[in-house]
Amino acid sequence: MPTARRSRSHRDGTGAREAAPGETGKPKAAPLGAPAGSVVPQYLPSRHDYPGKAMTYLDHAATTPMSPESLAAMTDALSTLGNASSLHSSGRRARRVVEEARETLADAMGARPSEVIFTGGGTESDNLAVKGIYWARKRADPARRRVLASSVEHHAVLDAVRWLGDHADAEVTWLEVDEHGSVRPDTLRAAIESAPDQVALVTVMWANNEVGTVNPVAELAAICAEHGIPMHTDAVQAVGAVEVGFAASGVSALTLTGHKIGGPYGIGALLLDRETPCVPLLHGGGQEREVRSGTLDVPAIHAFATAVRAAVEKQAEHFCALTKLRDDLIDAVLREVPDAVLNGPPADAADSRLPGIAHFTFPGCAGDSLLMLLDAKGIECSTGSACTAGVAEPSHVLLAMGADAASARGSLRFSLGHTSTSADIEAVSREIGAVVARARQAGLAGMRKHKPEQEG
Template identity: 55%
Template sequence: MSETSPLPAAPRRAYLDHAATTPMRVEAREALVAHLDLVGNPSSLHAAGREARRVVEESRETVADALGCRPGEVVLTAGGTESDNLALKGLFWSRRAADPRRVRVLVSAVEHHAVLDTAVWLAEHEGATLELLPVDARGRLDVAALEATLVADPTSVALVSVMWANNETGVLQPVEAVVAAAHAHGVPVHTDAIQAVGSVPVDVAASGVDLLTATAHKVGGPHGAGVLVARRGLDLTPLLHGGGQERDLRSGTVGVPAVAGLAAAFESAVKEQVDHATRVSHLRDTLVEGVRAVVPDVVLNGGDAEKLPGIANLRFPECEGDSLLMLLDAQGVEVSTGSACSAGVPQASHVLLAMGQSEEEARSSLRFSLGHTSTEADVAALVAAIGPVVERARTATRRVRR
């Protein structure tokens, strides 16, 4: 009987969507696996429970060290979306309860949907008045507009939420200026720092923010684990009620293995941040230059604004971003449009629309994001594929327009 020929190895795929999620770090995986057999509930008083509690509290200390805050300020959650919801809803409810005049919620127009949709829900169901703060053509917050709306009626403002760095364009926001403007009127500030941690320096205490969101799977940790840093003394109304865990802000049994993996990922990502930024910014610049060489009319969204080192958002005139994504995927290159999708219907990116782009322009962009496993080969694969892909997408677009 003849030997069966081995199946050919699957071609290597170039993963350029680290802003969506990045592969787990070895140390995070090891920490998670090492604690899967841990039996005790961290809320139990016996030896097994105390051991589980020890792991949780040591992990909390590790996260606090990484983020520049106190361990008692770290609230463990199931991820970024929960943390954003707890921050906005919890703060709004508490501030309004203390003073019924405080109903205005100020958020930047380019926030992640975990913040935007939460703010919209508060407006539709809880009587909040939502105000979207404008950004300039580069996607950077207009601080003067924030100051003006605060001065107009500071006693009616419940909170301000401005992300540390945008998840689509990578543009860094003026967080310290936001804090200075808001705190001048006694208004607390929340920032979604999910994309920033591990890519740029993030220090809660130095920034002055009152609430900060971060999550594990963006820095090489497990899915389903995140944190909300909440300044001590800040009154928050919990979303979940039950056993009173996490300062009574997040009831529910803490997932010890996931928390251990989260802490390991945060520690490594922050420790390696400087070297990581240097390496991926070089890859990003190589990517942009390579794409420009074969698609000369490509546009870098965000222009010369200061950005995260690993994100490049490029606009390809006369192309549909979704078509480009699928054509690249067929060539083994995985990217993102960054746009929302409702019931299977592609929508233009709200971020790019807020930057002043037309619907057509906003639909013609792709986000390329690099991470700790990215290589020169990933970038080379994209550059090799992008020229024919763009030409094919443009041909399809021209046919439709005829």
């Protein structure tokens, strides 16, 4: 069973700021895919955070800046007064904003408006789907105790499944992945057919958040459908990056969130088929089909739907642009550090790799050291390891793919997004060789320092 915790990534705040000394105060040019005349919001980290240096943000898989469209939509909706559950005029106006957003999101995702359940984000959506569907299926048939989940899931799914095993009598089967991090259809079929009448739920992510592997979701969902088993997929990393359609995929439940696609924090959705029962986690006012109670965040919902629509409309354009940048990044890293290992599917496997993620293992290095050395150069990325109580643990994703613990600790994820440019790739190319060399020297020095103590 996987044991690692959530990946640690360097992330800055989002408060507005004054221009740093030496800055002109002029807005940065419009980034990849932005509407003509738009500018980068000034809350982005900059030379104010890195005195004397340009800032290179390559952690879009952790969070991405709000798009100009989403930011404008949220600013506009912040002036909307009214609880969307109230019956008076202000409440009805707020409700209209919510329902129009629901229709917008459903249209973009290939779903029906009635299938859209707004939540507080991806983690809540994952927990609602995994726990809620399990409880509903087990209540209808106590024999259905099995939960099948891939071994490389985000911890929002991984830990929810583990919790069901520890506290809710679930029998958990972890689906193995291949060397690229993908769940093969025959692996799922074999797991189901060992006891199909006992399976409550299958959950397999659309695309992996660490190495960028895209799973064959439609094939997996078709296997589940043969046995009448609902399948949930965490599509947080996939929406806006690859084509994602709810109805077309055949899944019963799908998770998406705002801040990974240019929307605000703290808002997400669970797309839930009307025929799939789900026990609520939250009880109260009965909002959202009585599946998710709580006062609706009207401005965030409006901005979220706007971000989803923009991301889906620009998906094909962004796929081509990000793929080119990612491939240039891969070439640059392998040129400067020839023994670096690209994790996940091969770079030319376009259908099975996210366009914006490049994940490397650097032999002889600690990922945390690499991250901090790059951070000092103004380059922000993330590690493939997790940290619990200050102790670095190897990435559960890389371990599941067959890597050893040392390799799993020495990895970095570079993730591109809608503000990425060729200048970001040039910055990595310029710094990565020296940074890796320094990290290796530090590692050797540490080994020499501790060797006498071990021998004594």
